[in-house]
Structure formats: structure tokens, C-alpha cells
Amino acid sequence: xxxxxxxxxxxxxxxxxxxxETLAVDNITFSINRGEFLSIVGPSGCGKTSIxxxxxxxxxxxxxxxxxxxNHRPGYMLQRDHLLxxxxxxxxxxxxxxxxxxxxxxxxxxxxxxxxxxGLSDFTKSYPRQLSGGxxxxxxxxxxxxxxxxxxxxxxxxxxxxYQTRLKACDEMYGIIRNEGKTAILVTHDISEAISMxxxxxxxxxxxxRIKAEHQITLSAGNTPLERRNSxxxxxxxxxxxxxxxxxx
Amino acid sequence: xxxxxxxxxxxxxxxxxxRQNRTVSFFRYFILIAAVALWELAARLGWIDPFIxxxxxxxxxxxxxxxxxxxxxxxIAVTMLETVVGFVLGTxxxxxxxxxxxxxxxxxxxxxxxxxxxxxxxxxxxxPILIVWFGAGIKSIIIMGLxxxxxxxxxxxxxxxxxxxxxxxxxxxxxxxxxxxILTMVVLPxxxxxxxxxxxxSVGMSWVGVIVGEYLVSRAGLxxxxxxxxxxxxxxxxxxxxxxxxxxxxxxxxxxxxxEKRLIKWRDWA
Numbered sequence: 001x002x003x004x005x006x007x008x009x010x011x012x013x014x015x016x017x018x019x020x021e022t023l024a025v026d027n028i029t030f031s032i033n034r035g036e037f038l039s040i041v042g043p044s045g046c047g048k049t050s051i052x053x054x055x056x057x058x059x060x061x062x063x064x065x066x067x068x069x070x071n072h073r074p075g076y077m078l079q080r081d082h083l084l085x086x087x088x089x090x091x092x093x094x095x096x097x098x099x100x101x102x103x104x105x106x107x108x109x110x111x112x113x114x115x116x117x118x119g120l121s122d123f124t125k126s127y128p129r130q131l132s133g134g135x136x137x138x139x140x141x142x143x144x145x146x147x148x149x150x151x152x153x154x155x156x157x158x159x160x161x162x163y164q165t166r167l168k169a170c171d172e173m174y175g176i177i178r179n180e181g182k183t184a185i186l187v188t189h190d191i192s193e194a195i196s197m198x199x200x201x202x203x204x205x206x207x208x209x210r211i212k213a214e215h216q217i218t219l220s221a222g223n224t225p226l227e228r229r230n231s232x233x234x235x236x237x238x239x240x241x242x243x244x245x246x247x248x249x
Numbered sequence: 250x251x252x253x254x255x256x257x258x259x260x261x262x263x264x265x266x267x268r269q270n271r272t273v274s275f276f277r278y279f280i281l282i283a284a285v286a287l288w289e290l291a292a293r294l295g296w297i298d299p300f301i302x303x304x305x306x307x308x309x310x311x312x313x314x315x316x317x318x319x320x321x322x323x324x325i326a327v328t329m330l331e332t333v334v335g336f337v338l339g340t341x342x343x344x345x346x347x348x349x350x351x352x353x354x355x356x357x358x359x360x361x362x363x364x365x366x367x368x369x370x371x372x373x374x375x376x377p378i379l380i381v382w383f384g385a386g387i388k389s390i391i392i393m394g395l396x397x398x399x400x401x402x403x404x405x406x407x408x409x410x411x412x413x414x415x416x417x418x419x420x421x422x423x424x425x426x427x428x429x430x431i432l433t434m435v436v437l438p439x440x441x442x443x444x445x446x447x448x449x450x451s452v453g454m455s456w457v458g459v460i461v462g463e464y465l466v467s468r469a470g471l472x473x474x475x476x477x478x479x480x481x482x483x484x485x486x487x488x489x490x491x492x493x494x495x496x497x498x499x500x501x502x503x504x505x506x507x508x509e510k511r512l513i514k515w516r517d518w519a
Contacts (some may be wrong), residue, residue, distance in 0.1 A: 056423055058419070058422055058423065073425060075423075076420075076423035078416060078419065078420060078423075080416065082414075082416060082417050082420045084417075084434075084435065084438070084439070085439075086438050086439070086441075086513070095424065095434070096424040098434070099421065099424045099425060099426045099430055099434065100424065100425055147424070
């Protein structure tokens with residue numbers, strides 16, 4: 001039986017600004033099972049990122065609660081890789097371990113083995129500026145994985161990449177996340193990306209964010225996001241979700 | 250690159266670049282040599298009065314005489330010491346203040362108008378006060394050199410700190426970093442290029458502070474030589490001191506620039 005990793009119970013968030021207050025997230029309830037890949041899609045500015053920030057513990061929900069059944073803090077991937085230019089690839093990958101003061105022989109070996117497994121071992125001594133956009137994003141993912149999070153939060157991690165690189169990076173990241181047996185929540189405005197990667201999709205309404213629809217994604221073909229895009233059901237999911245988001249405008 | 254595979258076009262292109270570089274360095278030296286020669290010629294032919302305008306040969310003789318009297322390096326050492334101490338202290342103190350202001354956004358907001366006013370104030374106006382407070386000696390001169398670069402350093406470095414994107418700091422927070430860790434692992438290293446360019450500015454500022462300080466009080470140093478020379482109407486001495494100052498300021502600037510290049514070698518990978 002599937003085991004629940006995260007529960008969001010009636011979560012709401014209000015932003016305060018000098019000009020007034022905004023209800024950004026309203027009454028969100030969902031849960032995610034271990035090993036599941038969940039995507040959140042919705043119109044831009046609807047509060048998708050706020051949900052991730054609350055799950056990551058960067059913001060407290062104004063009401064409701066979020067329960068994470070894990071001893072590890074979720075790993076967060078931002079839109080841009082934010083690799084530190086003055087550190088080598090190795091130094092960047094070890095950053096999280098250093099910050100958490102858990103860098104020892106074991107954790108270092110683990111982080112380096114990830115670089116090795118995912119084809120970056122030749123670049124451990126390179127500086128980020130020597131890497132391509134796709135490789136940089138992969139290093140950022142490994143930096144996140146090095147801290148052994150059970151839950152990964154992906155905030156439009158491919159949006160800074162060009163289309164070609166984006167599809168490739170998508171495939172690679174998906175492979176890594178599946179291979180490492182991680183649970184993931186992907187926030188994106190790209191419907192195809194969400195369908196091609198996810199087991200389940202939550203469609204958010206425009207601000208204040210509410211869950212408008214939920215889709216279990218079952219595609220008959222393919223193991224990688226790129227192949228999954230060729231499934232006959234892909235287009236149907238796309239049309240339904242497109243309409244759901246489009247009606248918001 | 251494979252030289253055999255170079256096309257004719259590329260060879261011409263490279264030759265063009267080399268020619269341009271040669272032209273630039275030629276004119277750099279040419280201007281210096283021509284100016285010195287013209288100055289000497291004008292003095293010899295009586296176009297200008299060498300007693301007031303001096304001349305390259307008289308400047309050279311003066312430098313040799315100072316050297317012979319064992320005075321040259323004494324004066325250079327005094328001025329260099331004051332400048333280096335003033336500028337290093339100014340940079341350290343300025344960076345430290347910038348760190349404090351980065352740390353507390355409220356404090357930065359409170360102090361902002363004071364910084365703006367202090368920045369606009371000609372620090373040289375404080376000279377006489379410094380002499381009263383710290384005595385007519387090397388201490389006042391160093392403080393002058395420090396003060397004149399301090400506010401600029403604070404403002405440049407703080408602006409550099411604030412430029413480090415919020416998102417980089419967000420990344421650190423997702424990794425559970427404390428503010429100290431954000432400061433030492435992201436903000437400071439990312440600001441090294443800014444700090445280095447602040448250094449390049451403040452090294453020049455410190456020279457100004459020290460020379461003015463020496464004008465006001467001192468019994469040694471290049472600023473002292475300039476004032477003394479003008480008072481006893483030894484313009485050779487004044488010119489010689491200025492020439493030495495030029496050389497020293499250039500050397501110090503290139504030292505900072507070299508240091509900068511060594512420190513941020515990751516920048517070479519663009």
C-alpha cells in the first residue's frame with residue numbers, strides 16, 4: 001500500500017504589503033505518496049511557488065498545516081541553477097552538506113558518486129562557467145540530491161533553458177529522480193512538461209490558488225518524458241488541462 | 250588552435266589585431282618621450298624659465314641628489330607607509346561597516362542620509378580638526394587617508410552586497426543556511442570583484458588624503474617635499490616629488506590589479 005510522505009491540510013496563505021493584503025493560497029488540501037511524481041500547473045502568478053515555499057519551510061502557512069513524514073528537509077530546485085561561480089562543480093555539489101555541517105567521508109563519497117553515475121565525473125574540477133546550461137542544471141540537481149532529501153521540490157527548473165536543451169534536461173532529470181527513487185513535486189506552467197513527467201497533476205485556479213482539478217496520468221507508451229509525449233492519451237490530457245486553465249482568463 | 254588550418258582571411262585578421270596593438274603601445278611611449286623631450290628642449294632653449302618650470306634633467310639631478318643624501322627612500326617610505334596603512338585600514342573598516350549595514354536593513358535605512366551627506370562632504374575639510382584631535386603627526390595623516398576612502402568603500406561594497414540576488418540567498422535558505430553562512434559562503438565571495446574595484450578607487454583616494462595630510466602637517470614624505478619645495482622656491486624638488494608620486498601611485502594600482510586577477514581566476518572562464 002502506498003505510504004503518504006506529505007500532507008497539506010487546508011493550507012492558506014495571505015501576503016501582506018503596504019498597499020494591502022492578498023489571499024495567495026486558499027484552502028489547499030492534498031497529499032503525496034512516497035515515490036510519486038506530482039505536478040502542479042496553473043496560470044502564472046497563481047501562487048504555485050508559494051505552496052513550494054511553504055512545503056520547504058521558507059514560509060509559514062497563514063492557516064492550515066503541512067505535515068512531512070520524513071527526517072530530511074525537502075530538496076528545493078529553483079528556476080535558475082544558481083551555481084556559485086567561484087566554486088568548482090565539486091565545491092558546488094558539496095555546498096548543502098557543508099551548510100548543514102554533515103560533510104564527512106561518507107557524504108562526500110556519496111555526492112561524488114552521484115556526479116560519477118550521471119556522467120559529470122570529468123567535470124568535478126571545472127568551474128560552472130565552463131558548463132552548458134543543461135549540465136549546470138544537472139549539477140544543481142545533484143547538489144540537491146547530495147543532502148539525501150526524500151522529497152524534491154522543483155520550481156520550473158527548466159524554464160531558463162532553451163527548448164532543445166529543456167527537453168533533454170527534462171529526460172535526464174526524470175531519469176535521475178526515478179533512478180534515485182525520489183518523490184517529487186514539480187511546479188510548472190508548461191502543461192506538456194507536466195503530463196510527460198507526472199503520475200498525477202493538480203490544476204490550480206488563478207489567485208487565490210485553489211485546487212481546480214486533479215488528474216491521474218496513465219500513458220500507454222514510453223518510459224521517458226520524451227517518449228511519453230508520443231502516447232495517444234497525451235493530447236487528450238493536454239486538451240482537458242488546457243481548457244481548465246484557459247477558463248481562468 | 251591549429252596554425253596549418255588557418256585561412257588566409259584569419260591570418261589577415263590576426264595581423265590586423267597585432268598591428269593595432271603595436272600602434273597603441275607605440276603612441277603610449279611616444280607621448281611620454283615626446284613630452285619629456287619637449288620639456289627639456291623648451292627649458293634649454295629658454296622658451297620656459299627652468300627656475301619656475303624645472304626640466305627633466307634638473308628633476309633627474311634632484312632625485313639623484315636626494316638619493317645621495319639618503320633622503321629619497323626615507324621620504325618614499327614615510328608616504329608609502331601612511332598610504333598603505335590608511336588604505337588597508339579604510340578597506341577593512343569600510344567592508345566591516347558594509348557587512349553590518351547589510352546585516353541590519355533597519356540600521357542601513359537609518360544611516361542612509363548620514364552616509365550620503367558624509368560622502369558629499371569634502372573630507373579634506375576635516376584636516377584641521379584631525380590635527381587638533383590626533384596631533385600634528387603621522388597619526389593624523391593616516392586617519393586622513395583612511396577617512397577619505399572609507400565612505401566610498403562602504404557605499405560601493407554595500408551596493409555590491411545588495412546586488413547579490415535574493416534568489417542566491419533563497420537557495421542558501423533552502424539548504425538551511427544561517428545568515429552567517431549566507432554571508433561567508435555567498436555574499437562575501439560573490440562580492441570579491443566589487444571589493445576589488447572599490448580597492449582600486451580607494452587606493453587613489455588614499456593618496457589624495459595622505460598628500461593633503463602631509464601638506465598640513467609633517468616633517469617627511471613626498472607631500473612634505475612638495476610643500477617645502479614650493480615654500481623655498483625649489484621647483485625642481487616639487488617636480489621631482491610629483492614624478493616619484495606618479496610612479497608610486499601607478500605601481501600601487503597595478504599591485505591591486507594583479508592581486509585582483511589572482512583572486513578571481515574563475516572569472517577567466519567566461
